[in-house]
Structure formats: structure tokens, C-alpha cells
Amino acid sequence: MLKQESDSGGGNKWARVCDTCRSAACTVYCRADSAYLCGGCDARVHAANRVASRHERVWVCEACERSPAAFLCKADAASLCTACDADIHSANPLARRHQRVPILPISGCLYGPSAADRGGVVMGSTGVTDDGFMGQEGAETIGEEDEEEAASWLLLNPVNNNNNNNHHHHHQTNGFLFGGEVDEYLNLVEYNSCTDNQFSDQYQQQQHYSVPRKSYGGDSVVPVAKDQLLQQQQQLNFQLGMEYESPKTAYSYNESVSMSSLDAGIVPESTMSDISISHSGSPRGTMDLFSGTPNQIPPQLSPMDREARVLRYREKKKNRKFEKTIRYASRKAYAEARPRIKGRFAKRAEVELEVDRMFCSSITAETGYGIVPFHSKCSDTFRCR
DNA sequence: GCTTAAACGTTGGCCACACTAGGGT
DNA sequence: CAACCCTAGTGTGGCCAACGTTTAA
Numbered sequence: 001m002l003k004q005e006s007d008s009g010g011g012n013k014w015a016r017v018c019d020t021c022r023s024a025a026c027t028v029y030c031r032a033d034s035a036y037l038c039g040g041c042d043a044r045v046h047a048a049n050r051v052a053s054r055h056e057r058v059w060v061c062e063a064c065e066r067s068p069a070a071f072l073c074k075a076d077a078a079s080l081c082t083a084c085d086a087d088i089h090s091a092n093p094l095a096r097r098h099q100r101v102p103i104l105p106i107s108g109c110l111y112g113p114s115a116a117d118r119g120g121v122v123m124g125s126t127g128v129t130d131d132g133f134m135g136q137e138g139a140e141t142i143g144e145e146d147e148e149e150a151a152s153w154l155l156l157n158p159v160n161n162n163n164n165n166n167h168h169h170h171h172q173t174n175g176f177l178f179g180g181e182v183d184e185y186l187n188l189v190e191y192n193s194c195t196d197n198q199f200s201d202q203y204q205q206q207q208h209y210s211v212p213r214k215s216y217g218g219d220s221v222v223p224v225a226k227d228q229l230l231q232q233q234q235q236l237n238f239q240l241g242m243e244y245e246s247p248k249t250a251y252s253y254n255e256s257v258s259m260s261s262l263d264a265g266i267v268p269e270s271t272m273s274d275i276s277i278s279h280s281g282s283p284r285g286t287m288d289l290f291s292g293t294p295n296q297i298p299p300q301l302s303p304m305d306r307e308a309r310v311l312r313y314r315e316k317k318k319n320r321k322f323e324k325t326i327r328y329a330s331r332k333a334y335a336e337a338r339p340r341i342k343g344r345f346a347k348r349a350e351v352e353l354e355v356d357r358m359f360c361s362s363i364t365a366e367t368g369y370g371i372v373p374f375h376s377k378c379s380d381t382f383r384c385r
Numbered sequence: 386g387c388t389t390a391a392a393c394g395t396t397g398g399c400c401a402c403a404c405t406a407g408g409g410t
Numbered sequence: 411c412a413a414c415c416c417t418a419g420t421g422t423g424g425c426c427a428a429c430g431t432t433t434a435a
Contacts, residue, residue: 330404331420334404334421343399344425346400394432
């Protein structure tokens with residue numbers, strides 16, 4: 001699909017600089033021009049005429065920032081090149097289960113009023129623009145609410161936002177193209193959730209499904225028709241004729257990057273803030289929402305900076321609020337059955353005491369009946385004696 | 386049109402406990 | 411190395427206070 005980056009250009013200093021201005025970090029790769037462009041140059045070059053505006057572009061890999069993205073990891077909401085995708089998603093079981101889809105090429109004018117008029121055009125979000133964010137993603141029409149959310153995510157990370165828009169639209173339009181060794185770390189469950197449109201956000205799916213594949217003794221989760229999913233996946237793989245290789249190598253850097261969204265939450269705050277502070281150009285992220293200079297990608301990022309960015313991004317993603325998901329049905333059952341006092345969980349003895357006092361003594365005296373379970377599901381604990 | 390208060394809606398914290406992971410013995 | 415014990419951490423739902431927003435006077 002996309003050519004693997006061959007031009008390492010000497011020592012990898014992470015973000016590749018724009019081929020045009022040579023100053024800003026590139027955000028998109030133009031196939032027609034075989035050029036890496038920053039948002040501003042992309043806007044300028046591809047808004048010049050209609051022909052140019054038709055150039056297909058793809059986001060630059062969010063991990064290495066040096067290669068065209070080939071896959072969109074929905075769980076991480078990250079666009080990744082084949083190499084990074086393989087590295088990241090082969091690192092651990094959780095990462096393997098991330099749902100990824102091929103990156104849709106971007107065409108049309110990403111910037112400027114003309115672009116805004118074109119509802120159906122795939123919008124970009126590299127957003128080195130005055131307001132910091134302009135584009136939106138997808139060949140699909142995006143609702144205004146989604147645009148608003150997209151805007152906030154654009155501030156955080158253009159590429160990410162591109163992905164995050166998909167959250168609300170369930171999936172990107174292009175199909176899935178995994179093959180070869182992909183099953184080793186392909187999240188078929190998430191794929192199922194996505195295709196079923198059961199959940200609008202893959203992060204939810206991740207929350208919902210990522211852990212339970214590991215067999216827990218007590219907690220249970222909603223079962224998934226895995227075999228069926230596998231067949232669907234294989235069909236798609238075949239139809240698309242895609243190949244996907246998964247290098248088994250795992251670099252130390254990738255070890256951290258490949259953490260699942262769930263794992264990101266355990267990163268100590270201090271670590272990330274420390275790293276952020278040490279970095280002169282404030283990395284994109286939550287703080288950048290208030291910095292007034294969104295989408296300014298530091299020309300060069302150290303591995304630590306890069307890692308900090310990824311971690312912070314994931315933490316923010318983790319904090320996004322969507323519909324409540326239940327990861328452990330058994331815990332839900334326990335919670336529902338648990339005695340409460342004013343909505344709070346209460347100690348059983350305490351509740352029994354409370355019940356005895358509040359209900360049994362008074363109501364029993366009035367009605368002559370003894371059993372007063374005020375919560376039907378936990379009647380056992382509320383039986384008056 | 387502006388101000389104030391009331392009504393309404395949203396958000397996050399609290400609580401107990403079953404359960405798991407991980408370290409120690 | 412396996413088995414066991416202990417501790418810390420996680421997740422769960424309903425209620426409510428603290429806000430923020432909207433509406434009416």
C-alpha cells in the first residue's frame with residue numbers, strides 16, 4: 001500500500017522535516033510528489049490548483065514520524081507505518097489485539113475555505129493553520145459534534161485526531177487488510193465490535209475486551225464469536241490481497257510505545273511531566289490545548305520526548321468519557337447486589353443494622369410483614385430477621 | 386437589554402467488596 | 411520450582427453535592 005520509508009536520511013531524529021520548507025516537521029506524505037510535507041506546505045502546495053488538490057496523501061507515521069502511515073490503530077488512535085505497526089502490535093498480548101485498519105489516502109484540499117465547502121472530501125487535520133485545526137477526517141460526512149471533538153483532538157495531534165474521528169463513526173470506510181502473521185496480534189474482537197457498530201468508540205472496545213482474553217477465574221465478560229470473526233477477517237484479507245509482516249523484533253522504545261491504552265494509565269504522572277518539562281518546545285498534548293501554538297510539531301524529538309508525547313496522548317485518550325462499559329460482568333453483578341446506603345456501598349452488617357432499624361421496626365409494626373428488601377437484587381442481605 | 390434567581394442538566398466522588406497480580410516465605 | 415499467604419490495586423452502581431447552563435421573572 002505504502003512504500004516503506006527507505007530514506008532514513010542519516011541519523012533518525014524522529015520527525016522528518018518538511019521537504020519543502022525544511023523547517024517544520026512533516027505531517028503528510030504526498031504520493032504524487034513523493035514528498036513529505038508539513039501542514040502549511042501541504043495546504044499551500046495542494047491548494048494551488050485542482051490537479052494538485054487531487055494528490056493522494058497519507059499521514060506520516062505517528063510513532064516514527066518518518067514514514068507514511070499504512071495502518072490506523074483504532075485502539076491507540078494512531079496512524080502507523082508498517083514497521084512501527086508491526087513492532088508496536090507484536091510487543092504484548094494487549095497490543096496484539098488492537099484493531100487496525102488500513103489508512104485511507106487523503107485527497108482533496110485539506111485547507112482553506114474551498115475545502116470547507118466540500119463536505120464529502122476527506123479532510124486532513126495536520127492543521128498548521130491560523131486557528132490551529134481545520135481538517136477532519138474520513139470520506140464520510142462528519143457531524144458537527146464530531147467536528148468539535150475532532151478539533152480538540154487536532155490540537156492534541158493531527159494524526160491522532162484523524163483517527164479519533166473514527167471513534168464516532170465506528171470505522172473508517174476502507175476495509176481491513178491484515179494477512180500473513182497478522183493473527184498473532186490482531187484484535188478480532190475489536191474488529192467485531194466495530195463492524196457491528198455496537199460501540200461507537202474503539203477505546204470502549206479496548207476497555208471492554210482487552211483483558212478478558214486472559215482467563216480470569218472469577219470475572220467474566222461478554223463472550224465473543226471469535227471464529228466467525230476470524231473468518232470474516234480472513235475473507236477481507238483475501239479480498240484485499242494485502243500482506244502484512246510482523247517483525248518479531250521489539251525495541252526498547254517500542255516496548256513503551258506499544259503499551260495498550262490501558263497500560264498507559266499506570267504511567268506515573270511525574271514521569272510524563274518531567275519529560276515534558278525537559279523539552280523546550282512543548283509537546284503536543286493536553287497542555288498544548290492552552291498553549292496557543294497547537295500543531296506545532298517540534299522539529300526534532302528525542303526518544304524520551306517522543307515517548308512522553310505518546311504516553312500523554314494515550315492518557316488523555318484514556319480519560320475520554322464515553323458510554324459506560326462493563327469489563328467484568330461478575331463485578332457488575334456484585335455491585336448491583338451490594339447493599340447501599342444513599343447510593344454508596346455499605347457494609348453488610350451496617351446495612352442489616354440499618355434495615356433493621358429503619359424498616360423492620362417501623363414497617364413491621366405497621367403492616368405485620370417482616371421482609372423488606374428495598375433492593376430487589378440483594379434481598380438476601382436485606383431480609384429482616 | 387440587563388440582572389437575578391430558580392430550574393435543570395452534567396460531572397465526579399464516595400462507598401464495600403470480590404477478585405487479581407505480584408511479592409515474599 | 412511449586413505452593414501458599416499476604417497486600418495492594420482494580421472495578422462495579424446508585425446517590426448526591428458541586429458545579430455549569432438555561433430559562434423565567
